[in-house]
Amino acid sequence: MKKFGILALAIGIFSVGIASADEIVREVTRETSGQATGGMTGMMVGGVGGPIGALVGAGIGALFGGSGQKAIGASERVYLVRTDSGELKEYRSPNYIFAEGDKVVIHGNRPRPYGWTPENAEAYAYNAR
Template identity: 40%
Template sequence: MKVFNVFFLSAALLGAAVVQADEVIKETADNSVGAVYGGLSGVLIGGAAGGPLGALVGAGIGLFAGEGAQQVSGLSQRAYVVKTAQGEETTVRSPNAQFHPGDQVSRQAGRLQAIH
């Protein structure tokens, strides 16, 4: 009887993982690295030129300039729009793994993992 209980519990836990799977909706460009470097550069240049207020203005301008520069140069990374098990859509970066729309995935430590 104990073997049956262990088998039933294992099957239920494995089935729950598939039910809670997220689904990849589409692939999108991720330019957050360019935005970070642009923002940091803008803070330094703006701070040197205009003090604290210049640092804030420089950070904002650098953020958008860095993001645009990464996009124009063709160095955008991959991100995916994922529909969660609760029905919400969220964007998750995945620079090393590649997925296709409709793939079942799980999120672990901020990255997507394929469910086999």
């Protein structure tokens, strides 16, 4: 009987986290890859002027790289997610598109559709743009 009680307690403790879902608050965009590419290119071009030129070139390149990515419409999707504890966190989602209020499961550092698990991942088709 003692072992049954411990087993029931363990199952109860481990199943508490499974019942909760996180919620999408809104979608925001980021241009980090454009900034990184522009910054690296600017650093290489500015390197002709020495170390100070490389720093200035990297800063200017990052500004133009981010604005260029935004101008061509290649911004990355980032979702503001309210966790079950009420905390707001940002997660990138290159493969799935969500609407405001959608329930999601956070797996690693990516939001997935509610009900998604690694075992049934094939049932949830990617819907990226």
